[in-house]
Amino acid sequence: MAVRERFEHDMKSVQENLMELCKKSIEALEVSFKAFIEKDIDLALSIIDNDVYINRLEEAxxxxxxxxxxKQQPVATDLRRLMTMVKAASDMERVGDYAVNIAKETIRIGKEPFITTVETLEQMCAKTTSMLRQIIEAFIDENTTQAKEIAELDDQVDDLYGQTISHLMHLSSVKPENVSQIMYLSFVSRYLERSADHATNIAEHLFYLVKGQHYELNN
Structure with a gap:
C-alpha cells in the first residue's frame, strides 16, 4: 500500500472511531434522560458504568x-482535518460526561415525585439530541450550510433553559422545603443546555475544516 493510500486509510479509520464515539455519546444522553424521567436507578447506574467505553474511544x-x-507529517489540509476530529471527539466525550451527570442527579432524586412539570426539560432533550445527530451528519458531509442552521437552533435550547431556570427560581421561593430537588432539576437543565453548546462547537470546527478560518456561530 502506497504511503498516501495508507495515510488516507488510517484517517478514515480515525473518523470511524469518531462516529462510534458520537453514536455512543448521543445514546448515553438519551438513555440517561429516559432514566431521569422514569426514575430508573439501575438504568442510571448503567450509564455511569458504560462511560468508560466513551472515554477510551476518545483516548484512542x-x-x-x-x-x-x-509518522506522516501531514500537509496543512490533512493536519486541519486531524485536529478537527480531535476537537469533535472532545466535544462528544463531554456530552457523554453530561449524560453521566444527569444519571447522578437521577440517583439523587431517587423515587421522589417531581415537584413540577418536566415538560421543558423533555423539549430541551429532544432538541439537543436532534442537534447532535444533525451536526454529525453535516460533519460527515462537510455541509457548512447545514451546520450553520443547526448552530442557530441553539437559541431555542437557550430559551428553554432560561424558562426552566426562571420557573425553578420561583419555586425555590414558594417551596423552600424542596430546594434540593430544585437544585437537581436545575443541574439537569444545565447539562442539556451545555450538550447543545457542544453541537455548536462541532459546527464551528466544521467551518474551520472547510474554510480554514475560525467562526463563532452563536454568540
Whole structure:
C-alpha cells in the first residue's frame, strides 16, 4: 500500500472511531434522560458504568492522531482535518460526561415525585439530541450550510433553559422545603443546555475544516 493510500486509510479509520464515539455519546444522553424521567436507578447506574467505553474511544482517537502526525507529517489540509476530529471527539466525550451527570442527579432524586412539570426539560432533550445527530451528519458531509442552521437552533435550547431556570427560581421561593430537588432539576437543565453548546462547537470546527478560518456561530 502506497504511503498516501495508507495515510488516507488510517484517517478514515480515525473518523470511524469518531462516529462510534458520537453514536455512543448521543445514546448515553438519551438513555440517561429516559432514566431521569422514569426514575430508573439501575438504568442510571448503567450509564455511569458504560462511560468508560466513551472515554477510551476518545483516548484512542487522540493517540491515533498523534501517531499519524508524528509518522506522516501531514500537509496543512490533512493536519486541519486531524485536529478537527480531535476537537469533535472532545466535544462528544463531554456530552457523554453530561449524560453521566444527569444519571447522578437521577440517583439523587431517587423515587421522589417531581415537584413540577418536566415538560421543558423533555423539549430541551429532544432538541439537543436532534442537534447532535444533525451536526454529525453535516460533519460527515462537510455541509457548512447545514451546520450553520443547526448552530442557530441553539437559541431555542437557550430559551428553554432560561424558562426552566426562571420557573425553578420561583419555586425555590414558594417551596423552600424542596430546594434540593430544585437544585437537581436545575443541574439537569444545565447539562442539556451545555450538550447543545457542544453541537455548536462541532459546527464551528466544521467551518474551520472547510474554510480554514475560525467562526463563532452563536454568540
Amino acid at each position: 482517537i487522540n493517540d491515533r492522531v498523534i501517531l499519524l502526525i508524528a
